[in-house]
Amino acid sequence: MTSSARPLLNRRLAEFGTTIFAEMSALAVATGSINLGQGFPDTDGPEEIREAAVQALRDGRGNQYPPGPGVPELRTAITAHQERRYGLSYDPDREVLVTAGATEAIAAALLALVEPGDEVIAFEPYYDSYAACIAMAGGTRVPVTLRPHDGSFRLDLDELRSAVTPRTRLLLINTPHNPTGTVLTHAELTAIAQLAVERDLLVVADEVYEHLVFDDAGHLPLASFPGMRERTVSIGSAGKTFSFTGWKVGWVTSTPELVTAVRSAKQFLTYVASGPFQYAVAEALNLPDSYFETFRADMRAKRDLLAAGLADAGFKVFKPAGTYFVTTDIRPLGETDGFAFCRSLPERAGVVAIPNAVFYDHREEGAPFVRFAFCKRTEVLTDATERLRKAFVGR
Numbered sequence: 588m589t590s591s592a593r594p595l596l597n598r599r600l601a602e603f604g605t606t607i608f609a610e611m612s613a614l615a616v617a618t619g620s621i622n623l624g625q626g627f628p629d630t631d632g633p634e635e636i637r638e639a640a641v642q643a644l645r646d647g648r649g650n651q652y653p654p655g656p657g658v659p660e661l662r663t664a665i666t667a668h669q670e671r672r673y674g675l676s677y678d679p680d681r682e683v684l685v686t687a688g689a690t691e692a693i694a695a696a697l698l699a700l701v702e703p704g705d706e707v708i709a710f711e712p713y714y715d716s717y718a719a720c721i722a723m724a725g726g727t728r729v730p731v732t733l734r735p736h737d738g739s740f741r742l743d744l745d746e747l748r749s750a751v752t753p754r755t756r757l758l759l760i761n762t763p764h765n766p767t768g769t770v771l772t773h774a775e776l777t778a779i780a781q782l783a784v785e786r787d788l789l790v791v792a793d794e795v796y797e798h799l800v801f802d803d804a805g806h807l808p809l810a811s812f813p814g815m816r817e818r819t820v821s822i823g824s825a826g827k828t829f830s831f832t833g834w835k836v837g838w839v840t841s842t843p844e845l846v847t848a849v850r851s852a853k854q855f856l857t858y859v860a861s862g863p864f865q866y867a868v869a870e871a872l873n874l875p876d877s878y879f880e881t882f883r884a885d886m887r888a889k890r891d892l893l894a895a896g897l898a899d900a901g902f903k904v905f906k907p908a909g910t911y912f913v914t915t916d917i918r919p920l921g922e923t924d925g926f927a928f929c930r931s932l933p934e935r936a937g938v939v940a941i942p943n944a945v946f947y948d949h950r951e952e953g954a955p956f957v958r959f960a961f962c963k964r965t966e967v968l969t970d971a972t973e974r975l976r977k978a979f980v981g982r
């Protein structure tokens with residue numbers, strides 16, 4: 588028996604209840620709704636990459652603990668990818684770490700680099716694991732709010748600068764940004780880099796949507812900006828880039844010192860993960876450019892379809908420049924509370940979405956915003972937008 592005087596969940600985690608995704612996914616099942624809540628693709632990635640995983644498993648590659656830093660084939664493929672796409676060169680033996688998805692990379696980086704009492708700056712709305720990982724590391728999160736401006740959510744650079752204090756240890760930067768779909772511009776990234784150098788801050792760059800930037804400029808990795816290569820822990824994810832979110836293969840590229848630090852935490856979390864899948868992801872990273880181009884063009888078409896359908900149904904749409912999410916404003920529908928709206932949406936329209944307020948400390952800032960995922964089959968998106976139009980426009 589446990590003492591009833593003391594809650595079971597420790598104080599660091601007490602504020603984090605069950606994620607909204609569990610509640611909304613259960614609601615989707617109970618009401619037979621189309622689930623545009625959680626961001627996972629409803630079709631798998633390339634067949635030949637699935638086959639590569641089967642082959643690795645049959646050949647006995649990766650069925651036992653792989654090496655701590657990741658299998659050499661994958662580490663080499665990661666460095667070749669960074670070099671080919673961004674001209675960033677990393678040593679596959681000392682500057683790469685394979686993780687159990689980007690989720691573990693984020694957790695290990697924060698656990699390794701943050702001292703209790705350190706402040707960590709992250710954009711709000713933030714990816715949901717950031718707040719919990721900062722808390723587990725004993726850090727204090729300092730949100731800088733992205734606000735709507737001319738059709739997209741923008742960063743206020745002055746606000747970011749004034750959020751830095753002598754206790755700030757780290758900037759946790761996510762671009763392309765989930766949930767808003769914002770892609771930081773060259774000028775914004777330059778300013779962030781200058782700030783990090785000036786205040787001697789570490790940077791964790793969550794770039795899991797690097798291959799989902801829809802304008803032709805493409806992704807700009809923070810590590811490629813002046814002074815950043817030596818202070819940035821860059822994070823990628825095979826789940827997001829190759830549509831195998833269940834495989835949980837992610838990676839870190841950084842300096843030998845930073846990679847060693849992150850690995851010190853990672854070795855006691857999972858130690859290693861996803862053995863056979865690591866070999867398959869190595870092959871995936873070596874796919875020709877046409878794979879990445881087609882993937883991006885497909886997702887862009889899905890974005891356009893969902894964005895147009897939501898606008899048709901009466902939502903204000905923030906057309907995303909990246910990721911696989913559209914954030915909307917529900918006020919044109921006469922609604923103000925995203926939580927209440929999302930709880931009633933399955934009943935009203937047979938569609939599930941996520942209230943962005945869950946991604947904010949300042950919940951009132953996020954109240955009227957609702958996120959829909961478009962990484963779904965075209966017919967699913969068409970069906971969903973027809974349902975929404977019927978519910979809100981009546982035709």
Ligand SMILES: *Cc1c(COP(=O)(O)O)cnc(C)c1O
Pocket residue numbers: 687688689690691714761765793795823824825826827832835836837
């Ligand atoms: C999905 C996601 C992750 C986690 O990636 P996994 O490889 O599935 O662990 C991390 N950051 C952001 C912003 C994401 O959207």
